[in-house]
Amino acid sequence: MPPQPLGTARAARAFFGDLATSDTALRQLLHGLPGVDQAGAEARAAFLATRSVKKDSKLFALELAIAMIDLTTLEGADTPGKVAALCAKALRPDPADGDVPHVAAVCLYPDLVAVARREIGDKGVAVAAVATAFPSGRATLSVKLADVRQALDAGADEIDMVIDRGAFLSGCYGQVYEEVRAVREACGEAVLKVILETGELATLDNVARAAWLAMLGGADFIKTSTGKVSPASTAPVALVMLSAVRDFADATGRRVGVKVAGGIRTAKDAIRYLVLAYETAGEEWLHPSAFRIGASSLLNDLLMQRAKQLSGAYQGPDYFTVD
Amino acid sequence: MTLEYAPAPESRDVVRIEGSYGLFIGGEFVPPLSGGSLRTVNPATEETLAEVSAAGPDDVARAVAAARAAYEGPWGRMRGGERAKFLFRIARLLQERSRELAVLESLDNGKPIRESRDVDVPLAAAHFFYHAGWADKLEHAGFGPSPRPLGVAAQVIPWNFPLLMAAWKLAPALAAGNTCVLKPAETTPLTALLLAEVCQQADLPPGVVNILTGAGDTGAALVSHPGVDKVAFTGSTDVGKEIQRAVSGSGKRLSLELGGKAANIVFEDAPIDQAVEGIVDGIFFNQGHVCCAGSRLLAQESIVDPLVERLRRRLATLRLGDPLDKNTDIGAINSRVQLDKIRHLADSGDEEGAVRWSPPVTLPERGYWFPPTVFTNVSQSHRIAREEIFGPVLTVLSFRTPAEAVAKANNTPYGLSAGIWTEKGSRILWMAEQLEAGVVWANTYNRFDPASPFGGYQESGFGREGGRHGLAAYLDV
Numbered sequence: 001m002p003p004q005p006l007g008t009a010r011a012a013r014a015f016f017g018d019l020a021t022s023d024t025a026l027r028q029l030l031h032g033l034p035g036v037d038q039a040g041a042e043a044r045a046a047f048l049a050t051r052s053v054k055k056d057s058k059l060f061a062l063e064l065a066i067a068m069i070d071l072t073t074l075e076g077a078d079t080p081g082k083v084a085a086l087c088a089k090a091l092r093p094d095p096a097d098g099d100v101p102h103v104a105a106v107c108l109y110p111d112l113v114a115v116a117r118r119e120i121g122d123k124g125v126a127v128a129a130v131a132t133a134f135p136s137g138r139a140t141l142s143v144k145l146a147d148v149r150q151a152l153d154a155g156a157d158e159i160d161m162v163i164d165r166g167a168f169l170s171g172c173y174g175q176v177y178e179e180v181r182a183v184r185e186a187c188g189e190a191v192l193k194v195i196l197e198t199g200e201l202a203t204l205d206n207v208a209r210a211a212w213l214a215m216l217g218g219a220d221f222i223k224t225s226t227g228k229v230s231p232a233s234t235a236p237v238a239l240v241m242l243s244a245v246r247d248f249a250d251a252t253g254r255r256v257g258v259k260v261a262g263g264i265r266t267a268k269d270a271i272r273y274l275v276l277a278y279e280t281a282g283e284e285w286l287h288p289s290a291f292r293i294g295a296s297s298l299l300n301d302l303l304m305q306r307a308k309q310l311s312g313a314y315q316g317p318d319y320f321t322v323d
Numbered sequence: 324m325t326l327e328y329a330p331a332p333e334s335r336d337v338v339r340i341e342g343s344y345g346l347f348i349g350g351e352f353v354p355p356l357s358g359g360s361l362r363t364v365n366p367a368t369e370e371t372l373a374e375v376s377a378a379g380p381d382d383v384a385r386a387v388a389a390a391r392a393a394y395e396g397p398w399g400r401m402r403g404g405e406r407a408k409f410l411f412r413i414a415r416l417l418q419e420r421s422r423e424l425a426v427l428e429s430l431d432n433g434k435p436i437r438e439s440r441d442v443d444v445p446l447a448a449a450h451f452f453y454h455a456g457w458a459d460k461l462e463h464a465g466f467g468p469s470p471r472p473l474g475v476a477a478q479v480i481p482w483n484f485p486l487l488m489a490a491w492k493l494a495p496a497l498a499a500g501n502t503c504v505l506k507p508a509e510t511t512p513l514t515a516l517l518l519a520e521v522c523q524q525a526d527l528p529p530g531v532v533n534i535l536t537g538a539g540d541t542g543a544a545l546v547s548h549p550g551v552d553k554v555a556f557t558g559s560t561d562v563g564k565e566i567q568r569a570v571s572g573s574g575k576r577l578s579l580e581l582g583g584k585a586a587n588i589v590f591e592d593a594p595i596d597q598a599v600e601g602i603v604d605g606i607f608f609n610q611g612h613v614c615c616a617g618s619r620l621l622a623q624e625s626i627v628d629p630l631v632e633r634l635r636r637r638l639a640t641l642r643l644g645d646p647l648d649k650n651t652d653i654g655a656i657n658s659r660v661q662l663d664k665i666r667h668l669a670d671s672g673d674e675e676g677a678v679r680w681s682p683p684v685t686l687p688e689r690g691y692w693f694p695p696t697v698f699t700n701v702s703q704s705h706r707i708a709r710e711e712i713f714g715p716v717l718t719v720l721s722f723r724t725p726a727e728a729v730a731k732a733n734n735t736p737y738g739l740s741a742g743i744w745t746e747k748g749s750r751i752l753w754m755a756e757q758l759e760a761g762v763v764w765a766n767t768y769n770r771f772d773p774a775s776p777f778g779g780y781q782e783s784g785f786g787r788e789g790g791r792h793g794l795a796a797y798l799d800v
Binding site for chain 1: 325326329331437441593595596597600640650766
């Protein structure tokens, strides 16, 4: 029998049964989760950062990290040309080496989805769109849903939505839950990633609660950050989210993925996240279907480290394409 | 393929081990007068690392005389501010040579390099830094206007934290103006001998620190030598009692830091993932060779089963093996003798009806190894719930109310440490007040800092080490 984690049995009943979605009922559920001790979580995350990943393990980790990337551009200055270049890079990250896997997805604003869809076709890289008034989430539900539908109509495979942090922090859990549910429905078969924007949630207890709320609402992935708020993804936050998906899987049998995003620029950082996933959630999360890394410049560092691992020598940055 | 970490061994070439070592007396390494020797082995491989001298009574007399001469000579006359400079110098040298010390400690003791590198060596340096600061401020430490040192301190230390225990003993003694004769444990003499080299490098006046390697009879001769003013011992309660008998009536001052059987108490409202980490740190840190180890898990009955399930899953991720591998979590048991003791007590658990569980691990063929082990279905009356095992063996007991937790936690002849896990601050304070333990950790375990006093109640000993309180053990107050 799989272990029955504390505090999740009730959550599982609620999940399978008729979940009362009043703020009070959700408050009882979320505040009944085991607390997170900040100092302890930070110490554990720092400990896992000391793992030494070398040789074959390193090569494996580097290639896995490449395959887990959601290659991202989320700038006001994005153009169809920029997106086309991003898609080419996503499909064939290293023009000199066909053995490098393609990335998991490209991630962009909804209005550029059509361009990406055209470039990528059905070559295996997913097209993800940030929607629901990204990054602030400050819009009415109808606007958010329209945002989602447009992205889907233009050919998006995945939707990265943001939660309403204002509603969450003021205790309006029912509102956050209903929004996730509504977007879930609008998504149909598309993959739904729910961005918690942990940099605005302030405590690790809140991170755990928001994670559960998103999972109960039907998220396929829970995601740390938009990348527009500092701090973005941190190791303790990822640790708490990975513990949450592990407990949720134990309680419900459903594996929810985790996406870390924002500020992850080096291969070393990426490998540390893989170690966190491996030792916290378990081996089953070491797959692009369950773990993603939202990044842009990270990809070239992974390629550079991979080439070093294979050839024994570093190549200059000019041997890797800028985009 | 999965992310199975490839071997990442620390190089052992960073440290030079001599074939044989003399005794460190009067600032130099000298051959023993009595001529005995003993071998120290790497417990992970059983290979012999070096031969060290076994000091006899004549050597003890010589070392005590050297310490006396230094006390009545340069060290006794030196101002505190000057003594501080030597302590700072030793602290910095420990940092500079930290890699050497860490590798040597892991080779001789069997503990994972991660622990010797991240805990033992940095904390040893921190103790010298901290006490260096006290050396010229003793008159402001609350012990009157001019507290005096005691004289020659005889210090006998255990094998579980060889370098760190040497630092805990030497740093406060030297800061207070005493001179020292230190005897490291029989199975782990090498880092103390490297520390002797550091003392030479720091130009510490000859005789201020003397290091005598040897077995139990060396220690017995040292503590009962009439030229000694102060005895400090860390080790087993049985030996502590012998020492107390040996020094009674002699006028020597005594401090003892002995065994423990600490309760790590987890309430149903605990931060559960961090509590699991704390349980692991509490009993599997340093293979459980820790006097303040949280060897008795007291879990509230409402959560005991899910807590143990979580603990089992976590233990399955522990990595046991080569102590020099940077990813190793559990190293080797320090000696054959200790391994036999752990096996014997664990077997008594089986016989008394407790249920033994270990994660699937492959133990190396050579060396001394014991898997991380959890006993459930344990009663307060079982030997494994009462006796100090000093190994990676956790016993799980349950309780219903806070009062019962206190009663069970205190129901031991020991009283060194305890842990409390709950999100309720008022309960932490109430529990800490009730627990008869020298150290109480709340929502953490096995945290040490030189500014924080450490020591026990009852058969865990008396006297404190660290902080302002620790100075009292080396001052005439």
